Structures are given as C-alpha cells and as structure tokens.
Amino acid sequence: MPPRILVVYANPAVTASPVPPYGAERIAQAFRMAGCEARVLSPWLELDALGALRSALAAWPPDLVAFSVRNLDDALVVRSADGPGDLDTTFYLPAIRPLVALARNRGLPTLLGGAGYSAAPAGTLAWLGADAGVEGAADDLAWRLGRALAQGLPLAEALPDDPRVLRRKSAPVPAAGGARSVPPYRQAPGPTPRDGAWITLARHRAGRVPVALSAGCDRRCAFCVEGAFVGGAVRPRSTDEVVAEIALLRGAGVRRIWLAASELNVPDARHAVTVLRALADRRIDVEVSGFLQPAPVDDALLDALQALGTDPATLSYEFGHLDDTLLRAGAGPANRRSIDRLVELYQRRGHRVLGGSVLLGAHPLETEASVDRAVAAAHELDSALPEGLGLAWAAGGRVYANAPLGRWVAANLEAARPHLVGRLTSGFVAPLVYCRPGTPRELFRRVEAGLKGCRGPMQALNAETVLRPDALRVERWVNRAILAKEAGAPGPAVAACRAALRREPRHREALKQLGLLQANSLGDARGALGTFRRLRAELAGAEALEIDRVISQLSASSTVLPTRR
Numbered sequence: 031m032p033p034r035i036l037v038v039y040a041n042p043a044v045t046a047s048p049v050p051p052y053g054a055e056r057i058a059q060a061f062r063m064a065g066c067e068a069r070v071l072s073p074w075l076e077l078d079a080l081g082a083l084r085s086a087l088a089a090w091p092p093d094l095v096a097f098s099v100r101n102l103d104d105a106l107v108v109r110s111a112d113g114p115g116d117l118d119t120t121f122y123l124p125a126i127r128p129l130v131a132l133a134r135n136r137g138l139p140t141l142l143g144g145a146g147y148s149a150a151p152a153g154t155l156a157w158l159g160a161d162a163g164v165e166g167a168a169d170d171l172a173w174r175l176g177r178a179l180a181q182g183l184p185l186a187e188a189l190p191d192d193p194r195v196l197r198r199k200s201a202p203v204p205a206a207g208g209a210r211s212v213p214p215y216r217q218a219p220g221p222t223p224r225d226g227a228w229i230t231l232a233r234h235r236a237g238r239v240p241v242a243l244s245a246g247c248d249r250r251c252a253f254c255v256e257g258a259f260v261g262g263a264v265r266p267r268s269t270d271e272v273v274a275e276i277a278l279l280r281g282a283g284v285r286r287i288w289l290a291a292s293e294l295n296v297p298d299a300r301h302a303v304t305v306l307r308a309l310a311d312r313r314i315d316v317e318v319s320g321f322l323q324p325a326p327v328d329d330a331l332l333d334a335l336q337a338l339g340t341d342p343a344t345l346s347y348e349f350g351h352l353d354d355t356l357l358r359a360g361a362g363p364a365n366r367r368s369i370d371r372l373v374e375l376y377q378r379r380g381h382r383v384l385g386g387s388v389l390l391g392a393h394p395l396e397t398e399a400s401v402d403r404a405v406a407a408a409h410e411l412d413s414a415l416p417e418g419l420g421l422a423w424a425a426g427g428r429v430y431a432n433a434p435l436g437r438w439v440a441a442n443l444e445a446a447r448p449h450l451v452g453r454l455t456s457g458f459v460a461p462l463v464y465c466r467p468g469t470p471r472e473l474f475r476r477v478e479a480g481l482k483g484c485r486g487p488m489q490a491l492n493a494e495t496v497l498r499p500d501a502l503r504v505e506r507w508v509n510r511a512i513l514a515k516e517a518g519a520p521g522p523a524v525a526a527c528r529a530a531l532r533r534e535p536r537h538r539e540a541l542k543q544l545g546l547l548q549a550n551s552l553g554d555a556r557g558a559l560g561t562f563r564r565l566r567a568e569l570a571g572a573e574a575l576e577i578d579r580v581i582s583q584l585s586a587s588s589t590v591l592p593t594r595r
C-alpha cells in the first residue's frame with residue numbers, strides 16, 4: 031500500500047479574507063506524483079482545530095504528518111499609537127504546537143515546511159518539536175522524499191541530502207540563518223488540485239485564489255525574508271501553466287486571482303506582462319492582483335493590468351522607505367529616483383493616486399533625521415498627484431532569523447539590543463522587533479503626526495486585520511455557515527450565523543448569510559427583512575444600494591432572493 035501523508039494547513043490566521051492552503055496543496059500534489067497518497071487537512075476551518083486533527087488521524091491513519099506553517103506571526107508590529115503592551119503582534123506557533131504534539135504522541139513522524147517555517151527554520155523546528163523541516167519552495171524535494179517513502183524508507187532515511195533539510199537535534203539553535211544558497215528547484219508541473227471548501231470561501235468572501243507566477247526575488251530589502259528562502263534568482267513558472275491553472279479556476283467560478291510571486295515585477299515585469307496579455311487574449315474574465323515594487327514599471331505592465339480591469343490607482347507598491355540614503359542602504363527594493371519615475375509615469379497616464387507601503391524604523395541606519403526625510407518625501411509625492419499618495423506605513427520591523435536584518439542583529443546583538451522590543455528567543459522565533467528611533471509606539475506617533483495634512487489616504491499598515499482571538503473565532507463561525515449552506519445544510523448554517531452574530535451582532539457577512547438563508551432556505555421573509563435592515567444600517571454607497579434593492583424586492587413579493595454568486 032502506498033504511504034499515506036496528511037498535509038496539515040497549519041494556519042490559525044483564518045481571517046475575513048480567506049487565504050487558501052496553496053503551498054500545502056502543491057506539496058500534497060508532489061507527494062502524489064511520487065506515488066504516495068496525500069490529503070490536505072485545514073483544521074482551522076473547524077472550530078476545534080485539535081479535534082479536527084484527532085478525527086482525521088482516526089479516519090485516515092497516515093504514515094507521515096506534514097505541517098505547512100504559512101505564518102509564524104502576523105508580522106504587524108503596532109496598529110495604533112496606544113495599546114496594552116509594546117507590541118500588537120499575534121504569534122501563531124503556540125496554537126500550532128498542540129497539533130504537532132498530538133501527531134508525535136501517536137508515534138507519527140512529523141515534517142514542517144511553508145513560508146512561516148522558512149522565516150526562522152531552526153527556531154520553529156525547536157519550538158514545534160517536529161522531526162524535521164524543509165525550507166523554501168520544495169515541490170521537487172517533496173517529490174524526491176515521496177519517492178523514497180514509497181520505496182519503504184523511514185522519514186529519517188528518506189529525507190534527501192539537501193541544504194533545505196533540517197533535522198531536529200539537541201544542538202543549540204543558531205540565532206540566525208547563515209548565508210546559504212537556495213538550490214535551483216523545479217515547480218511541480220501541471221495544475222494544482224484545490225480544496226473545494228477554500229474555493230467556496232474565496233468566492234463568497236471576496237477572497238483571491240493564489241496561482242503561482244514565479245518564485246524568488248532579486249532584491250535584498252533588509253527587513254524581508256523572501257530572497258533568503260525562495261531564492262535570490264527569480265524562477266518564472268511557464269506562461270502556459272499559469273494560464274491553464276487560472277482557466278481551470280475560472281471554470282470553477284473563481285474570478286479573483288492572486289498572482290503569487292514575491293513581486294510581479296522582479297527582476298522585471300516581462301513575465302507578468304506576457305501572462306496578463308495571454309489571459310486577455312484568451313478572454314479569461316478574471317480580476318488579478320499581486321505584489322509590486324517600484325521599478326521597473328512601465329506602460330506595458332499598467333496597460334496589461336488595465337486590460338484585465340485593474341485600475342492602476344488601486345495598486346500598492348512596496349517602497350520600503352522613502353529616504354534615498356536608507357533606500358540605497360537596503361531599506362527598500364529601489365531608490366528614490368525610481369519612485370519619482372513611477373510618480374511621473376502615473377502623472378503622464380493620468381492616474382489620480384499612487385499607493386505604496388513603507389516600513390520605517392527597521393534599518394540599523396534609521397535616525398530621527400531619516401524618518402523626518404521620509405515623511406517630508408511623503409508630502410512631496412502626495413502633492414505631485416491629483417488625489418495624493420496612498421501610503422500604508424509601519425513602525426518597526428519583525429526580526430526574522432533568515433532576513434538580512436536578522437543576520438545583522440545576530441552578529442551585532444549588543445549594538446542592536448537597545449532597539450529590540452519583544453522576546454529574544456533562540457532562532458528569533460517569538461515576535462521580536464527592531465525599531466529606532468524610539469519604541470514602535472513612539473515612532474508610530476511621530477509618523478502619524480508627520481503625515482497629517484497629506485491629501486491621499488494615509489493609514490497604518492494592515493490596521494484592518496483582525497487582532498482579537500475572539501474575532502478570529504467569529505470568522506470561523508461565518509466560514510462554517512457558508513460551507514454548511516453550500517453543502518445544503520441550512521439548519522447548521524443558520525446556527526453558525528447566529529453563533530457569529532451573538533459575538534459580533536454587526537458582522538456584515540454573517541448578517542448577509544443569515545438573510546439569504548432566511549429568505550431562500552427557510553421561507554422566512556419577515557425574518558430576512560429584519561436581518562437585511564440590520565445589514566443596511568452597516569453599509570454605505572453601492573453596497574447599501576444593493577441591499578436597498580434586496581429589501582424592496584423582499585417587501586414587494588417574494589420569499590426568494592437571487593444570490594449574486
């Protein structure tokens with residue numbers, strides 16, 4: 031019998047915008063191609079993640095449990111000028127550890143991988159106590175491992191001799207990853223089989239389904255871990271494969287796609303343009319998005335995005351910083367001149383606003399003067415565009431063992447210490463932040479005050495991301511409701527909506543789902559009317575008009591509403 035591998039999507043961050051287990055799905059596919067049986071489990075789609083793993087182990091006893099650790103933490107340093115502690119970072123490994131322990135207590139071999147794991151491999155392996163880990167993009171390695179497992183070798187012998195592999199040993203964890211070259215790897219060919227539950231959630235909750243465009247980044251931003259674990263050379267995925275995968279998803283009703291790449295335009299935008307044009311030529315009606323950095327950006331890229339309906343004014347570029355001295359020292363992917371050229375391009379094309387993000391305070395050379403220069407640059411750029419600069423900004427940077435900043439901190443601990451906030455653990459696995467000048471909240475205040483008077487939308491990075499554990503739980507109830515509704519089980523769906531609304535009475539998605547269920551499945555027009563009125567009170571603009579239409583339709587006649595998806 032082929033070996034059975036359970037790939038667990040170890041991502042407790044099941045937020046309002048669903049992020050499907052793409053890496054886990056690709057790894058599972060590589061195992062299957064190697065002759066193993068593989069299943070993907072998403073325990074955090076259930077309310078009791080540990081119970082979900084327990085049931086899965088009983089229903090389908092595996093020979094290996096592979097954990098796909100997508101995020102170590104949410105990488106958010108502080109969300110506001112005031113708060114209960116120095117940091118607002120949410121650390122995810124404590125929620126994952128009991129699941130790894132459960133598998134180990136059953137005597138099952140355990141393996142770690144994923145982007146979160148790869149940000150701090152040694153520390154994460156020690157923290158979670160698994161048998162081994164694999165760093166970086168690993169389709170090829172999973173295939174080789176799967177071949178060896180299929181030949182009957184135990185995990186310890188089946189793991190390839192490869193620099194990406196780390197085995198648990200008693201030796202102390204190094205503080206940070208050494209300079210290490212990522213070996214060239216091959217992405218698994220063919221489309222990736224997807225978990226239907228995540229497709230359903232993405233469709234209902236305006237989420238984006240990721241499709242790999244490339245792996246790797248040729249820039250070396252000090253705060254960023256990606257060049258280290260996905261590789262400094264960019265490996266494009268073939269255009270035919272990208273387009274075929276998107277076409278299949280479109281056939282399954284998916285319209286919103288995330289082109290997964292460190293940045294769409296590294297080392298340049300040619301590959302992205304080819305893919306975008308191929309989608310337009312084949313009239314595949316999708317809306318795409320992805321990360322972008324400031325250079326190079328040209329008409330070809332913006333035209334190709336526009337041809338698919340993406341307004342360049344809605345894009346956000348990773349600036350890193352806005353002060354040229356810091357940018358040239360590695361605080362961002364491109365220098366100030368490149369940012370100015372981007373502004374000129376936007377001016378020439380008539381786009382009214384330019385969006386971007388900066389991470390201030392996360393570089394050893396940062397000073398009050400460089401922060402003030404960045405703020406002054408923000409004002410300058412803001413005044414150059416009709417509706418200003420849309421800046422998402424953060425104060426302080428998470429120290430990842432594998433990022434240039436992490437390696438610098440490890441090598442210069444005494445110099446770094448006055449600027450470190452958080453917990454100093456081996457391998458920098460628990461949230462640790464480097465920030466100067468001042469603490470993250472002090473810097474936050476300084477930047478917030480400095481940006482006053484700008485015309486464009488200025489906001490702290492990801493300020494809208496769910497923070498409280500009980501709010502994450504509400505999102506899980508809402509997801510349960512959608513999945514139950516789609517599975518034709520209105521009773522459990524209504525119960526899940528009500529559970530969400532008991533905790534958060536104004537939750538829009540829960541109200542919408544409940545209203546639809548009352549109208550379409552329970553025949554309860556009065557109840558639906560009441561629910562949609564509550565929802566209407568939460569909305570403005572086009573969304574409010576849409577609900578007005580639903581309310582008048584419901585009051586006029588029928589108990590059945592058209593659902594728009």
Ligand code: B12
Pocket residue numbers: 041043044045047048049050052053054056057096097098099100101102103104105106141142143144145146147148149163164166167168169172237238239240242246254255256260288290291292321492495
């Ligand atoms: C695209 C992206 C996003 C998009 C996702 C869009 C979507 N709908 O999917 C958006 C913008 C929504 C996003 C959000 C977030 N992201 Co993000 N994101 C990325 C990015 C650029 C690519 C992810 C991707 O899809 N890659 C393609 C897939 C195929 O690769 P993969 O998942 O890594 O899987 C491969 C390997 O990891 C490995 N692998 C995976 N699982 C396993 C398991 C085993 C056993 C093995 C052996 C190998 C293995 O092999 C896979 C195939 O090659 C990565 C950086 C990067 N370049 O990887 C950051 C990254 C993963 N994100 C990160 C973060 C922090 C976040 C957020 C927490 C930010 C925030 N505060 O909101 C959220 C979390 C969202 C969530 N609910 O999980 C960090 C994680 C680091 C950390 N702190 O742990 C990264 C690394 C960015 C960075 N530079 O720091 N993200």
Ligand code: SF4
Pocket residue numbers: 247248249250251254255256257292293323348362363
């Ligand atoms: S921030 Fe963007 S451009 Fe800079 S290293 Fe990371 S992925 Fe590359």
